[in-house]
Amino acid sequence: MANMNESIDQLTASLQxxxxxxxxxxxxxxxxxxxxxxxxxxxxxxVESFVADTRAYSDKTRNVSVGRY
Amino acid sequence: MNFRQAIGKQIQRLDTGVERNxxxxxxxxxxxxxxxxxxxxxxxxxxLKYQSLLIEQITEADCALLAAENKxxxxxxxxxxxxxxxxxxxxxxxxxxxxxxxxxxxxxxxxQDFFSGQSLPRVHVFESVMxxxxxxxxxxxxxxxxxxxxxxxLGKFSVTGILYAQQNDLTVxxxxxxxxxxxxxxxPDGDITYERMNTLAGIDHKTRQVGSGAGGLEPADMENIxxxxxxxxxxxxxxxxxxxLLPTEYQRDLYGAIExxxxxxxxxxxxxxKAGASGGPRHVIPVFGHTFxxxxxxxxxxxxYFGGLQSYFPSENWLSTFVVHDDNFGPYxxxxxxxxxxxNFRLMYGLKSCPTTFNAVQAEAIGFAFFDxxxxxxxxxxxxxxxxxxxxxxxxxxxxxxxxxxxxxxLKHIExxxxxxxxxxxxxxxxxxxxxxxxxxxxxxxSAPELFNSSRRKFGELLLPCDKALPKPxxxxxxxxxxxxxxIYFRPGKLQLEVRPTQLKGHTLLFTFPNM
Numbered sequence: 311m312a313n314m315n316e317s318i319d320q321l322t323a324s325l326q327x328x329x330x331x332x333x334x335x336x337x338x339x340x341x342x343x344x345x346x347x348x349x350x351x352x353x354x355x356x357v358e359s360f361v362a363d364t365r366a367y368s369d370k371t372r373n374v375s376v377g378r379y
Numbered sequence: 380m381n382f383r384q385a386i387g388k389q390i391q392r393l394d395t396g397v398e399r400n401x402x403x404x405x406x407x408x409x410x411x412x413x414x415x416x417x418x419x420x421x422x423x424x425x426x427l428k429y430q431s432l433l434i435e436q437i438t439e440a441d442c443a444l445l446a447a448e449n450k451x452x453x454x455x456x457x458x459x460x461x462x463x464x465x466x467x468x469x470x471x472x473x474x475x476x477x478x479x480x481x482x483x484x485x486x487x488x489x490x491q492d493f494f495s496g497q498s499l500p501r502v503h504v505f506e507s508v509m510x511x512x513x514x515x516x517x518x519x520x521x522x523x524x525x526x527x528x529x530x531x532x533l534g535k536f537s538v539t540g541i542l543y544a545q546q547n548d549l550t551v552x553x554x555x556x557x558x559x560x561x562x563x564x565x566x567p568d569g570d571i572t573y574e575r576m577n578t579l580a581g582i583d584h585k586t587r588q589v590g591s592g593a594g595g596l597e598p599a600d601m602e603n604i605x606x607x608x609x610x611x612x613x614x615x616x617x618x619x620x621x622x623x624l625l626p627t628e629y630q631r632d633l634y635g636a637i638e639x640x641x642x643x644x645x646x647x648x649x650x651x652x653k654a655g656a657s658g659g660p661r662h663v664i665p666v667f668g669h670t671f672x673x674x675x676x677x678x679x680x681x682x683x684y685f686g687g688l689q690s691y692f693p694s695e696n697w698l699s700t701f702v703v704h705d706d707n708f709g710p711y712x713x714x715x716x717x718x719x720x721x722x723n724f725r726l727m728y729g730l731k732s733c734p735t736t737f738n739a740v741q742a743e744a745i746g747f748a749f750f751d752x753x754x755x756x757x758x759x760x761x762x763x764x765x766x767x768x769x770x771x772x773x774x775x776x777x778x779x780x781x782x783x784x785x786x787x788x789x790l791k792h793i794e795x796x797x798x799x800x801x802x803x804x805x806x807x808x809x810x811x812x813x814x815x816x817x818x819x820x821x822x823x824x825x826s827a828p829e830l831f832n833s834s835r836r837k838f839g840e841l842l843l844p845c846d847k848a849l850p851k852p853x854x855x856x857x858x859x860x861x862x863x864x865x866x867i868y869f870r871p872g873k874l875q876l877e878v879r880p881t882q883l884k885g886h887t888l889l890f891t892f893p894n895m
Contacts, residue, residue: 317775318683320774324773328766343878343880345878350755351753353745353749354748356690357745357748357853360741365849367626371618374616375599375602376598377597377657379557379597379661
């Protein structure tokens with residue numbers, strides 16, 4: 311049997327963790343208005359390189375005209 | 380004057396109900412040379428419960444467009460003699476009743492071109508507009524339908540659908556008709572003439588011809604037509620013979636275009652064992668919609684059994700088929716998502732009505748990065764639905780759906796959304812969005828598999844500008860706002876994000892276009 315349960319197990323465990331804390335009761339930590347540094351919004355290296363690579367390919371093929379339709 | 384406006388001369392009015400033993404096959408066999416696309420259109424009319432049809436003859440005297448088409452044909456083929464054109468309209472009412480607007484289904488223009496020395500005419504469906512049989516309740520989504528008025532001898536009627544057309548392989552090839560369908564979705568008039576397209580592509584039928592013996596349009600011709608009409612487009616190329624290998628799957632780009640309600644064109648190379656170094660013949664079709672399979676096995680199975688871990692599920696995973704026209708086979712055909720593989724795929728144009736500096740797939744990746752960063756900064760809030768959003772983000776189980784959205788449509792959407800406890804966004808938060816959003820932007824909706832595919836609901840959405848040059852490295856300057864369960868993030872200035880609580884703490888409906 312394929313071992314594909316790790317990801318599901320992690321998701322299930324995290325959701326059970328949420329459920330274990332007084333589900334259905336009022337939230338204990340109300341969010342209040344505030345400000346956070348904008349640079350908390352970091353972009354991972356994987357996303358950075360995915361965007362760079364796909365844009366580079368797009369630039370490279372912009373003027374390509376092959377075949378007839 | 381076009382074929383829809385032309386005054387036709389009524390030549391036949393016929394009851395076509397099944398109970399009258401009317402046979403589509405027999406009628407098309409006897410009257411229209413067993414034309415396969417006409418048979419497809421008649422079958423759509425049957426599915427739409429047609430009870431009668433009206434056949435009218437259209438002449439050059441009544442239709443300037445027909446005169447122009449025939450003039451071009453005469454230049455291309457000096458042996459061209461004349462044409463005979465029928466406009467066939469389909470009605471849900473029998474001939475004994477005067478039809479009203481709800482009775483009108485759609486129409487088709489059937490053109491027969493006669494040449495000297497040839498006993499049989501060359502025939503094709505010049506155009507047709509039928510409504511799609513399958514609608515949203517059948518998980519069929521076609522966002523860019525247009526409204527057309529038809530002036531028949533029984534009165535004026537209207538139909539909403541996607542214009543279909545066939546090539547004649549003399550003055551018009553598959554690229555023309557594909558472009559015509561796609562452009563009809565965007566142009567103010569809902570249509571374009573082949574004469575205009577050929578002028579823009581530099582085809583005069585004398586020094587430069589298309590069709591039989593001359594070949595089709597080159598991609599550069601198609602781009603000249605689009606550019607000449609001020610239509611913007613994203614282009615995706617896969618040309619193995621030129622060592623240009625698309626690093627991603629074109630289906631994601633295609634879905635990105637049509638989910639934002641834009642049409643696209645997909646070009647592919649046919650399998651041809653006799654093909655030389657230049658490759659096999661090519662064909663292009665317009666794509667303008669998709670079907671949705673809410674119970675598909677693929678998203679999770681792909682990840683668990685066949686692929687590596689992904690950071691999120693693109694909503695495109697639930698796409699079942701693309702809805703296309705094929706001028707060889709007829710309108711509203713479903714192309715299974717992975718049937719047309721990269722081996723044959725060569726070219727895609729995603730048309731768009733405004734400039735974008737990055738595409739839907741790139742916007743989605745950036746959107747995920749920001750969702751992830753928000754959760755890293757605020758892993759839990761104590762609100763169950765925010766915390767579930769955080770868990771699905773952290774564990775790589777988010778479903779993301781990316782749409783190019785107009786501010787007015789988004790505002791209407793967030794004004795209407797409610798959590799299941801009935802809570803809405805507060806007026807001051809709505810005003811903040813109203814004051815600070817640009818006219819158009821990328822919206823990346825975040826959901827969970829079971830929330831997305833069954834309830835069609837979401838945790839929230841994140842907004843990115845669509846016309847801003849991408850900074851290097853990518854940074855928070857691309858962030859406009861995010862709406863999550865119980866929390867709103869705005870970026871009013873350069874240095875800080877404003878975080879506001881909201882009473883809307885649950886999941887809400889996914890965005891739908893106002894015309895759906």
